[in-house]
Amino acid sequence: MLKLTKTVLATLTLCATTLITLPAEAGARYSKVDAQGNELPDGAGAWSCVKDNQTGALWEEKTDDNGLQDKDWRYRHFHNSAGYASTVDYNGNQLCGSLESCDAYSYVNALNSTSLCGRNNWHLPLPGDLLGLAQFNGAPPHIDTGYFPETANHPGLGSYCTENMKMDEYGNRHEENYQGVDFSLPVYDGNLGGSLIFALRYSGEVPDGLTAYPNANWICYTRLVSN
Secondary structure (H helix, E strand, C coil), X not given: CHHHHHHHHHHHHHHHHHHXXXXXXXXXXXXXXXXXXXXXXXXXXXXXXXXXXXXXXXXECCECCCCCCECCCCEECCCXXXXXXXXXXXXXXXXXXXCCCCEHHXXXXXXXXXXXXXXXXXXXXXXXXXHCCECCCCCCCCECCCCCCCCCCCCCCCCEECCCEEECXXXXXXXXXCEEECCCCCCECCEHHHHHEEEHHHCCCCCCCCCXXXXXXXXXXXXXXXX
């Protein structure tokens, strides 16, 4: 009977240990990736990208070092081209560092030149793809901060740029309304999509988005994706 009890206890202990070491839901979805593109242990303290294991998409992680990918840099986003923006906003505050033009597509070009995480096809995400990272946390930012800790938390001013072009049936690209995803906005009735999409005309120096300020607003942060 004593041997049986020890066997049962050993089995129960093994089962309990197995259950405890199973990956958490968030851990099963995401993987940390280093700058060369190698997957890291889930407990790694530093990483350069995050792989979404559900979609296969690779997302850049931001830094806090005043370098190219710094979490605080912001970008103009109202043209489907690069090179049209200044490095300061309408009030003279710095938008970004390391670039001569702080616009979204200049940032895309710059990041691709670094081959971050072994990739050179980084691009702005579609609104739906970026919203796919959202999760209701009770308090913002509404994203898994265990993997995306450097996420802007400035309600109404924390939008992330999204791809503004849509392909028509003839293969031509057309501009649409410029929108962003703001993970710091409140979520109403559990509706992440309806709550976090934010028109970039209201994101910037002039809260009402008046066209009397042609060089203002349409400002967003960046989190690029590679598919």
